[in-house]
Amino acid sequence: MKLVFAGTPEVAVPALDALLASGRHEVAAVVTRPDAPAGRGRRLVASPVAERAEEAGIEVLKPLKPRDPDFLERLKQIAPDCCPVVAYGALLPRPALDIPAHGWVNLHFSLLPAWRGAAPVQHAVMAGDEITGASTFLIEEGLDSGAVYGTVTEEIRPTDTSGDLLTRLAFAGAGLLAATMDGIEDGTLKAVPQPAEGVSLAPKITVEDARVDWAAPALRVDRVVRGCTPAPGAWTTFRGERLKLVQVTPAPGRTDLAPGRLAVGKNSVHVGTGSYAVELLWVQAQGKKPMRGADWARGARIAEGETLGG
Numbered sequence: 059m060k061l062v063f064a065g066t067p068e069v070a071v072p073a074l075d076a077l078l079a080s081g082r083h084e085v086a087a088v089v090t091r092p093d094a095p096a097g098r099g100r101r102l103v104a105s106p107v108a109e110r111a112e113e114a115g116i117e118v119l120k121p122l123k124p125r126d127p128d129f130l131e132r133l134k135q136i137a138p139d140c141c142p143v144v145a146y147g148a149l150l151p152r153p154a155l156d157i158p159a160h161g162w163v164n165l166h167f168s169l170l171p172a173w174r175g176a177a178p179v180q181h182a183v184m185a186g187d188e189i190t191g192a193s194t195f196l197i198e199e200g201l202d203s204g205a206v207y208g209t210v211t212e213e214i215r216p217t218d219t220s221g222d223l224l225t226r227l228a229f230a231g232a233g234l235l236a237a238t239m240d241g242i243e244d245g246t247l248k249a250v251p252q253p254a255e256g257v258s259l260a261p262k263i264t265v266e267d268a269r270v271d272w273a274a275p276a277l278r279v280d281r282v283v284r285g286c287t288p289a290p291g292a293w294t295t296f297r298g299e300r301l302k303l304v305q306v307t308p309a310p311g312r313t314d315l316a317p318g319r320l321a322v323g324k325n326s327v328h329v330g331t332g333s334y335a336v337e338l339l340w341v342q343a344q345g346k347k348p349m350r351g352a353d354w355a356r357g358a359r360i361a362e363g364e365t366l367g368g
Contacts, residue, residue, distance in 0.1 A: 059139035059160070059243045062119075064089040068106040069228045070144035073165055076232035077142065078114055083239055086136050087117040089124070091147050125151040133157050140242060142235055143197065150197060160242050162197040165235045167227045168260070169209055170195060171252045174202035175260035179227065180220045182260075184285035186277070187214055190223070192231035194238040196249045201259075205249030207238045219287040263290055270294045272318035272367045275333040276308040294366045296343075296358070301366065304340035304348050318365040320355070327355040329366050 061083050063074050077085050088111035093102040104112070111118050121129035130153055140160035143150075155162055168178035170193040175181075182190040191211040196204040210230045214223060241247025268286040270279055270293065283303050286292040292303040315321055315330025328335040338351030343358075 059083050059239060060137065061085050061239065062087045062089060062133065062136055062138040062141045062158070063107075063111075063143075064141055064146040064162070065107040065144040066091045066105045066147045067145050069224055070107050070146075071110050072228045072232040073142065073144045073235045074107060074110055076236040077239065080236050080239070083243070085114075085116055086138060087119055087132075089119045089121070089129075089133075089141075089146065092120045092122060124148055124154050130154060130157070140239065142239060144231070144235065152199065155197060155199070163194055163207065163235070163238060163242070164197050164202070164204075165231045166193050166195060166202055167191075167224065167231065169193060169211065170202060170206055171255075171257040173258055173260040176262040178260040179224045180260070180263050180285045181258075182285075183214060183218060183220050183223060184281045186281055190214055190227075192227050192234055194235055195252075203252060205251045207241065207247055207249050208234055210234045217284070219284045221288045265290050265293075268292050270303060270367065272329065272365075273332045276310075276331040276336050277333070279331050279336055280306055280308050295368050296364075296366055298368075299344050301344075302342035302348075303338070304342055306336040306338055309335045309337045318367045320360055320364050320366060322355045322360050323352075325352050327351045327360075 061077060063077060063085055065074060077083060088107060090105045090108045093104050095101065096103040108118050119129060119132060133154065134157055138158045141158045141162040143162050143164040150162060166178065168182065169191040173181050189211055191209050193209045194207040198204040212227055212230060238247060263286060268290045270282055283292040283306050293300050294303060295301065309328055312328050312335035315328060315335050317330050317332055319330040321328045327338045329338060340348050341351050341354050342348040343354060
């Protein structure tokens, strides 16, 4: 088939690579978000998908909005058979959805209908799910509600951050998306409507969502830290300033600390929760690089009875 691939961040690049390497389909163009300011100088930078497409010599389309008439006209001229999508980052209007004969097929990083929305991997980790995966589905105007072509499953490991899990899903999902294109092209794959039961939503994680509640159980604290790593980054406050929590680990043997209370040992620092303590393995103070929790505690000269979270 002739394809137009839509995607923006680094996590979409493995899927683009898989389609380019398939040898069965032609990626005629790529649709991505416009260049965005990045770095200290706020210089405009192309998306990772745009950079990869340019390396491959593929036409890159960067509409401000996918309803822009010039973009829709160019898409009609290309006349794709199908438009595979991975984390494009903009809602597709009906005039765009109607152009490819086989529609727009999205690779979504959950087992639909679970975790529909912008942050499925983060929510799966934060909820304590043991299994997640990726799904390919036909985009319609509802939120991730279209009929499903296929899925792959992935175990969530006890120490996985959302970044770890998303990296694995990006590569497993790339193979799924390529296989979905093959099945659509040869007519062997039919999309199946999602069940009405089991729907859960995964809205974008806000900075406030990433603030740790020390009154919550230790397992919940650990899940929030892992789910919000690398973005937006779990955090708390110490002496009125924000402290980023990069990595913690539950410490079931330590049950003597009130929620938020710090205890500094020779080579460790623990903080109380609503159940047992967690150990602060890595933290990042404002304006500083990440450091081991014990090193941060020594440098901060924590006094007896000091707490996190105010």
